Amino acid sequence: MSTSSPLEPVDTFDYVIFGATGDLTMRKLLPALYRRFADGQVPADSRIVGTARSPLDDATYRERARKALDEHVGQQERDDDMVNRFLAMVHYVSLNGADENGNWDGLRDVLGDDGRVRVFYLATAPALYGDVARNLDAKGLRTDASRIVLEKPIGTDLETARRVNEDVGRYFPENSIFRIDHYLGKEAVQNIIALRFANPMLERMWDRESIEYVQVTAAETVGLEGRGGYYDGSGALRDMIQNHLLQVLTVVAMERPASLDADALRDEKVRVLKSLKPLDRDNLQANVARGQYVGGTSGGKAVPSYSDELAGETPSKTETFVALKAEIDTPRWRGVPFYLRSGKRMPRKLTEIVVQFRAGEPGLFGEAHPGSRLVIRVQPDESVSLPLFVKHAGTGFALEEADASSKLSQRSRAGFHDSYEGLLLDAVKGSPALFVRKDETEAAWEWVTPILEGWRQDASGPDAYEAGTWGPASARELLEREGHAWVEDAAA
Amino acid sequence: MSTSSPLEPVDTFDYVIFGATGDLTMRKLLPALYRRFADGQVPADSRIVGTARSPLDDATYRERARKALDEHVGQQERDDDMVNRFLAMVHYVSLNGADENGNWDGLRDVLGDDGRVRVFYLATAPALYGDVARNLDAKGLRTDASRIVLEKPIGTDLETARRVNEDVGRYFPENSIFRIDHYLGKEAVQNIIALRFANPMLERMWDRESIEYVQVTAAETVGLEGRGGYYDGSGALRDMIQNHLLQVLTVVAMERPASLDADALRDEKVRVLKSLKPLDRDNLQANVARGQYVGGTSGGKAVPSYSDELAGETPSKTETFVALKAEIDTPRWRGVPFYLRSGKRMPRKLTEIVVQFRAGEPGLFGEAHPGSRLVIRVQPDESVSLPLFVKHAGTGFALEEADASSKLSQRSRAGFHDSYEGLLLDAVKGSPALFVRKDETEAAWEWVTPILEGWRQDASGPDAYEAGTWGPASARELLEREGHAWVEDAAA
Numbered sequence: 011m012s013t014s015s016p017l018e019p020v021d022t023f024d025y026v027i028f029g030a031t032g033d034l035t036m037r038k039l040l041p042a043l044y045r046r047f048a049d050g051q052v053p054a055d056s057r058i059v060g061t062a063r064s065p066l067d068d069a070t071y072r073e074r075a076r077k078a079l080d081e082h083v084g085q086q087e088r089d090d091d092m093v094n095r096f097l098a099m100v101h102y103v104s105l106n107g108a109d110e111n112g113n114w115d116g117l118r119d120v121l122g123d124d125g126r127v128r129v130f131y132l133a134t135a136p137a138l139y140g141d142v143a144r145n146l147d148a149k150g151l152r153t154d155a156s157r158i159v160l161e162k163p164i165g166t167d168l169e170t171a172r173r174v175n176e177d178v179g180r181y182f183p184e185n186s187i188f189r190i191d192h193y194l195g196k197e198a199v200q201n202i203i204a205l206r207f208a209n210p211m212l213e214r215m216w217d218r219e220s221i222e223y224v225q226v227t228a229a230e231t232v233g234l235e236g237r238g239g240y241y242d243g244s245g246a247l248r249d250m251i252q253n254h255l256l257q258v259l260t261v262v263a264m265e266r267p268a269s270l271d272a273d274a275l276r277d278e279k280v281r282v283l284k285s286l287k288p289l290d291r292d293n294l295q296a297n298v299a300r301g302q303y304v305g306g307t308s309g310g311k312a313v314p315s316y317s318d319e320l321a322g323e324t325p326s327k328t329e330t331f332v333a334l335k336a337e338i339d340t341p342r343w344r345g346v347p348f349y350l351r352s353g354k355r356m357p358r359k360l361t362e363i364v365v366q367f368r369a370g371e372p373g374l375f376g377e378a379h380p381g382s383r384l385v386i387r388v389q390p391d392e393s394v395s396l397p398l399f400v401k402h403a404g405t406g407f408a409l410e411e412a413d414a415s416s417k418l419s420q421r422s423r424a425g426f427h428d429s430y431e432g433l434l435l436d437a438v439k440g441s442p443a444l445f446v447r448k449d450e451t452e453a454a455w456e457w458v459t460p461i462l463e464g465w466r467q468d469a470s471g472p473d474a475y476e477a478g479t480w481g482p483a484s485a486r487e488l489l490e491r492e493g494h495a496w497v498e499d500a501a502a
Numbered sequence: 503m504s505t506s507s508p509l510e511p512v513d514t515f516d517y518v519i520f521g522a523t524g525d526l527t528m529r530k531l532l533p534a535l536y537r538r539f540a541d542g543q544v545p546a547d548s549r550i551v552g553t554a555r556s557p558l559d560d561a562t563y564r565e566r567a568r569k570a571l572d573e574h575v576g577q578q579e580r581d582d583d584m585v586n587r588f589l590a591m592v593h594y595v596s597l598n599g600a601d602e603n604g605n606w607d608g609l610r611d612v613l614g615d616d617g618r619v620r621v622f623y624l625a626t627a628p629a630l631y632g633d634v635a636r637n638l639d640a641k642g643l644r645t646d647a648s649r650i651v652l653e654k655p656i657g658t659d660l661e662t663a664r665r666v667n668e669d670v671g672r673y674f675p676e677n678s679i680f681r682i683d684h685y686l687g688k689e690a691v692q693n694i695i696a697l698r699f700a701n702p703m704l705e706r707m708w709d710r711e712s713i714e715y716v717q718v719t720a721a722e723t724v725g726l727e728g729r730g731g732y733y734d735g736s737g738a739l740r741d742m743i744q745n746h747l748l749q750v751l752t753v754v755a756m757e758r759p760a761s762l763d764a765d766a767l768r769d770e771k772v773r774v775l776k777s778l779k780p781l782d783r784d785n786l787q788a789n790v791a792r793g794q795y796v797g798g799t800s801g802g803k804a805v806p807s808y809s810d811e812l813a814g815e816t817p818s819k820t821e822t823f824v825a826l827k828a829e830i831d832t833p834r835w836r837g838v839p840f841y842l843r844s845g846k847r848m849p850r851k852l853t854e855i856v857v858q859f860r861a862g863e864p865g866l867f868g869e870a871h872p873g874s875r876l877v878i879r880v881q882p883d884e885s886v887s888l889p890l891f892v893k894h895a896g897t898g899f900a901l902e903e904a905d906a907s908s909k910l911s912q913r914s915r916a917g918f919h920d921s922y923e924g925l926l927l928d929a930v931k932g933s934p935a936l937f938v939r940k941d942e943t944e945a946a947w948e949w950v951t952p953i954l955e956g957w958r959q960d961a962s963g964p965d966a967y968e969a970g971t972w973g974p975a976s977a978r979e980l981l982e983r984e985g986h987a988w989v990e991d992a993a994a
Contacts, residue, residue: 017896200899201892208891208901209874210712210862211703220702270866270899370702374762382701394892394904399700400693404509405924407692407762409700412886432897 022053022126023438026117028107028142029133030060030071034161036078038192039131040100042430044079047096048087051435054095059120061105071102087427107134107142114149121151128156129437136163140177147181159188159437162253163244164446167462168455175448188437189446193254194261195429198392200444202261202363203270205386205394212384213266215367216342222381223347223494225364226258228388229356231308233330233477234319242320245328247300250352252458256283257446258363259348263338272443276450283453287337290460291467296491298461299473299484301331303355306477313355313477327471330354333485334461335492347492351485355477357498361388364497379409514545514618515930518609520599520634521625522552522563526653528570530684531623532592534922536571537579539588543927546587551612553597563594579919599626599634606641613643620648621929628655632669639673651680651929654745655736656938659954660947667940680929681938685746686753687921690884692936694753694855695762697878697886704876705758707859708834714873715839715986717856718750720880721848723800725822725969726811734812737820739792742844744950748775749938750855751840755830764935768942775945779829782952783959788983790953791965791976793823795847798969805847805969819963822846825977826953827984839984843977847969849990853880856989871901 025043027035046052060071079093101120105113121128130146132139139160146152158178165171178187193199205212215221228250234241241249260279267274289297304315316330331353338348367381379399387393397411426432436444473482480486480498489495517535519527538544552563571585593612597605613620622638624631631652638644650670657663670679685691697704707713720742726733733741752771759766781789796807808822823845830840859873871891879885889903918924928936965974972978972990981987 197893197895204867204891204893204899204901207866208862208871210859211707211874212890213862214706215703266863266866367702370700370705371758374699374758375696379700382703394890396888396890398704398886398888399696400886401689401696403689404918405928407696409696426896436897 017049017051019051019053020435020438022056024057024059024121024126024128025131026059026061026128027131027133028061031062031064032133034133037082038428038430040075040078041082042428042434044083044096045427046431046435048092056099057101058099059101059103061103061107061117063106065104066102068102072097072100075100107145108138110145110148118151125155127438128153129159130156131159133161136174139174143178143181152181157186157188157437157440158182159190161190163248164189164451165455166248168452168459171451171455184448188442189451190433191253191257191446192429192433193257194444195433196388198386198388199258199261201394202386207266218343218346220367221346222366222368223349224262225349225497226255227360227362228255228352229360230354231356231359233313233355238320242326242328246330246332246352247458247461251332251350252454255350255352256454259336259350262363263343275443276447280449280453282338283450283457285338285340286457287339288460291464294461294464298334299482299488300329301475301482302472303330303477304474306479308355308478329472331475331481333481333488335488349489353481356480357478359390362386375407375409509541509543511543511545512927512930514548516549516551516613516618516620517623518551518553518620519623519625520553523554523556524625526625529574530920530922532567532570533574534920534926536575536588537919538923538927540584546591548591549593550591551593551595553595553599553609555598557596558594560594564589564592567592599637600630602637602640610643617647619930620645621651622648623651625653628666631666635670635673644673649678649680649929649932650674651682653682655740656681656943657947658740660944660951663943663947676940680934681943682925683745683749683938684921684925685749686936687925688880690878690880691750691753693886694878699758710835710838712859713838714858714860715841716754717841717989718747719852719854720747720844721852722846723848723851725805725847730812734818734820738822738824738844739950739953743824743842744946747842747844748946751828751842754855755835767935768939772941772945774830775942775949777830777832778949779831780952783956786953786956790826791974791980792821793967793974794964795822795969796966798971800847800970821964823967823973825973825980827980841981845973848972849970851882854878867899867901
């Protein structure tokens with residue numbers, strides 16, 4: 011993992027985006043590249059080449075890009091001159107990446123033959139990944155200095171994930187394939203590694219002796235946002251748990267890696283995934299809750315049910331909420347529940363990791379007090395808090411928790427505004443540590459697929475929960491059975 | 503240790519102060535009693551009886567008391583009506599406590615015979631403690647519900663301390679003798695107990711395996727403040743180290759007590775004092791630095807040397823600064839230096855405890871990083887901070903410390919403005935946990951006296967240090983020999 015200065019410029023590169031007129035490109039990729047450029051990290055002779063099927067010229071695409079920056083980059087970060095210089099790097103080639111007869115020559119002309127690093131960023135439908143990879147190879151566009159970045163989802167189950175990996179792997183060696191999971195680009199998630207291994211105090215406490223349970227929550231307030239087509243074929247388990255939340259779990263649970271090198275790190279993460287106790291038909295009921303929202307209130311406004319938003323012809327059984335109890339069958343973690351939860355139409359946007367330590371020796375301070383909680387918050391603000399118990403001011407020895415939290419993001423000029431910024435340039439630099447390796451994706455699907463199977467064989471479908479609540483009762487019951495509670499219930 | 507509600511009123515009492523016209527009474531005792539009264543803890547039919555030799559009447563003394571409150575209680579805490587009601591409790595008896603023919607009848611008349619708790623607070627010259635105790639007993643003023651509070655210094659060495667304890671102990675049983683050390687009244691010092699034993703994370707780290715060293719600093723910016731007569735006969739070792747700093751050391755180092763009861767707590771504290779490795783003539787040079795300030799700058803103003811302030815006829819060898827390395831010869835602490843330091847005319851007013859943890863396993867994050875530091879600050883603000891190492895925002899895994907500190911005082915309405923407040927009422931309640939037991943005082947003197955002896959036999963005297971600096975070079979060298987540095991040197 012690079013320890014070079016965060017602002018060091020990277021080498022001149024070509025970034026080729028497939029799906030360049032899409033939402034992800036406009037909302038995330040172009041703003042991230044702009045910010046890195048404005049920060050001095052991107053040499054001005056680099057090229058950013060958008061490709062998509064629409065027949066646009068450079069000028070029209072640049073105007074779309076300018077609008078995207080207007081919308082998604084804060085006013086104080088924008089500067090007309092800077093934006094113009096950035097847009098001068100931007101090109102557009104009308105090209106269907108899946109079509110071997112597409113305008114590949116047009117792309118070759120823009121890229122030239124100067125041996126610089128090429129990043130092919132696939133922000134298209136995942137079904138096309140194999141075709142695009144094959145065409146890039148066949149047309150001679152894949153050079154030795156090329157990398158290919160794959161957005162999630164990599165497949166929809168173990169079998170299809172293997173197929174995508176195989177298809178792309180036929181043309182690109184594994185060390186040039188960058189499977190992006192933007193959670194790994196988040197300061198707070200990377201900080202789990204620093205917190206665990208740079209603080210002996212925490213490293214010593216990081217096991218079943220001292221930790222009672224771990225909770226990872228990724229809650230959204232939004233519903234479908236017009237993405238019904240994709241989402242209904244996916245659901246919360248595939249969309250959030252299989253990738254983001256399992257990635258977080260591996261970082262929380264992995265053994266101390268031999269180094270922070272990409273493979274040392276990912277070896278340990280895979281070991282965690284492979285040590286997950288299997289969930290399947292037989293134990294699904296006891297360990298997994300799924301839900302689908304019905305009409306309710308979100309942000310003070312009445313919102314429709316999932317099925318009304320979807321407006322499908324037959325009732326959907328897709329889950330918009332999952333809560334599950336994972337167990338890692340290793341000496342360090344045996345018996346410690348890892349509760350993962352993700353849902354749409356929750357009461358607030360919240361992504362956080364809660365590590366609940368066991369209570370101390372009772373007795374000295376009268377009534378028993380609970381253990382401390384390390385809270386690593388990813389959204390809405392990136393922060394770490396580890397309140398210590400102190401005495402309540404005044405006479406006597408009543409205890410209270412001293413608030414001690416620390417914002418992580420924007421604590422320095424080197425801070426990124428968005429998790430894509432670091433990751434996009436890591437691909438340029440060829441630093442794969444924060445990307446997902448083939449065996450990681452497949453191990454995650456190996457654990458997730460039997461849950462999907464179990465659900466398919468279960469006639470009952472997801473439990474209803476009111477929009478604007480923390481999911482169905484079954485999610486609470488999952489923890490109550492263990493004598494635990496979700497953070498917001500415990501705080502209430 | 504009481505866990506009753508901090509604001510619960512105490513029973514009606516009589517507080518008799520010997521030395522009632524003195525500085526301590528005016529600056530600390532009356533303001534503290536007023537604040538507890540204004541907070542509702544002191545029943546209005548209690549009596550506060552000042553005694554001293556000056557022939558004053560109640561009205562005159564009340565006016566002096568009013569002036570003291572004007573000066574030493576913040577304007578927003580004062581209220582004319584409240585002050586008047588407080589002063590109505592205040593009485594004065596002209597009485598020389600050492601004189602068996604003094605006006606004891608006058609005192610008896612004011613106190614009456616109503617069986618309430620009596621606290622005799624001795625804020626006089628310590629040489630008189632025995633006489634006052636004898637007279638209180640002889641005149642029948644010591645009731646079964648009486649306690650006697652003794653201000654420091656208890657003696658000037660082991661022999662004289664034993665004599666004071668014996669003299670007072672002849673008339674007052676040990677459980678009615680309250681040796682006050684106002685450091686024990688401080689939130690931050692009491693919090694060491696809560697931090698250590700209510701946070702398993704810290705409790706596990708609290709030994710030689712994890713702690714590299716401990717520093718306790720009590721630095722004043724002031725010089726003699728007109729107290730030259732007392733101070734020159736005492737010096738920093740007697741005035742600060744023997745009591746306050748050794749008390750702090752015992753609380754940092756003691757084993758987990760069986761309970762927070764006064765004797766359980768003090769048993770453990772005594773064990774620490776008795777386990778201190780003796781310092782004497784033979785190892786003094788290597789373990790103790792002493793200094794006396796010469797002219798310099800304090801708060802931007804030129805200030806005179808100690809000897810000029812003192813204006814004595816012969817040069818004084820009294821130390822105004824001590825730094826020493828104490829070692830506790832127990833399995834928990836063997837080899838861990840406890841650096842204690844106190845001085846006058848330092849660059850700033852600062853009382854704090856620094857617990858330096860050892861660095862973690864090296865390697866993962868490139869260059870070695872230091873261990874964490876738990877900083878418990880007593881002055882100027884009471885706070886606890888325990889920064890964790892987190893990653894520097896941006897790419898790479900450079901580490902930095904995340905500031906995470908928590909103010910301790912005034913976090914709640916129950917917070918005291920001054921450490922005397924809680925202690926004065928603890929004496930009323932008969933709660934001795936935060937007072938110093940006979941064997942504690944004597945064990946502290948037993949360790950300190952050989953240092954005094956060693957100095958007396960050493961012709962060289964204290965090292966000069968410029969006023970407004972952190973003491974003589976010998977204080978820095980003391981730590982450098984161990985590869986350590988005082989906090990402010992390490993920060994620079």
